[in-house]
Amino acid sequence: MKIRTGIGYDVHQFAEGRKCILGGVDIPHSVGLLGHSDADVLCHAIADSILGALGLPDIGYYFPPEDDSIEGISSLDILKKCKALADEKGADLQNVDSALVAEAPKILPHIAEMKANIANALALVPEDIGIKATTNETMGFVGRKEGIAAMATCCLVIH
Ligand SMILES: Nc1ccn([C@@H]2O[C@H](COP(=O)(O)O)[C@@H](O)[C@H]2O)c(=O)n1
Numbered sequence: 149m150k151i152r153t154g155i156g157y158d159v160h161q162f163a164e165g166r167k168c169i170l171g172g173v174d175i176p177h178s179v180g181l182l183g184h185s186d187a188d189v190l191c192h193a194i195a196d197s198i199l200g201a202l203g204l205p206d207i208g209y210y211f212p213p214e215d216d217s218i219e220g221i222s223s224l225d226i227l228k229k230c231k232a233l234a235d236e237k238g239a240d241l242q243n244v245d246s247a248l249v250a251e252a253p254k255i256l257p258h259i260a261e262m263k264a265n266i267a268n269a270l271a272l273v274p275e276d277i278g279i280k281a282t283t284n285e286t287m288g289f290v291g292r293k294e295g296i297a298a299m300a301t302c303c304l305v306i307h
């Protein structure tokens with residue numbers, strides 16, 4: 149039996165006319181997040197943490213930005229693919245922890261729904277999912293409200 153950890157990081161910039169989807173929740177905001185997918189920066193960081201723990205290539209290998217067939221894909225489906233890859237390797241995901249860095253929107257009121265969505269995609273329970281939010285205290289690209297950053301870790305057991 150091996151205990152493995154993984155780390156993931158992602159950034160998406162804000163753009164007019166896009167949705168702001170985080171953890172599968174469509175959060176009301178004046179701008180949304182730009183991407184070839186639904187641009188769910190939180191799910192992307194979590195996906196890369198799982199792929200890393202499995203010793204597999206990153207999210208862009210499985211979901212290439214050049215692939216027109218996945219335009220607008222829900223990032224919860226990306227998490228479901230990561231769960232399937234974990235199953236193939238005989239890996240049991242134990243928990244995920246994550247942090248969002250954003251000046252806005254206010255994320256705290258949406259965290260319970262985000263945890264439920266992510267837990268459902270990964271066949272975990274909400275208590276296995278950590279999500280925190282913090283501002284960047286007005287500094288840098290996040291502080292200028294140009295985008296959102298996310299980081300995630302996970303732990304899994306390979307039998
Ligand atoms: N986009 C955000 C940022 C922060 N929060 C919540 O506010 C708390 C304080 O944030 P600081 O950056 O001032 O430390 C933080 O702990 C979160 O609960 C949020 O909901 N959404």
Ligand SMILES: C[C@@]1(CO)OP(=O)(O)OP(=O)(O)OC[C@H]1O
Pocket residue numbers: 158159182183184185186187188192207208209211212213214218226
């Ligand atoms: C899933 C993908 C697919 O294009 O989503 P994007 O919205 O392009 O987001 P990014 O985090 O830049 O890279 C991951 C991509 O593989």
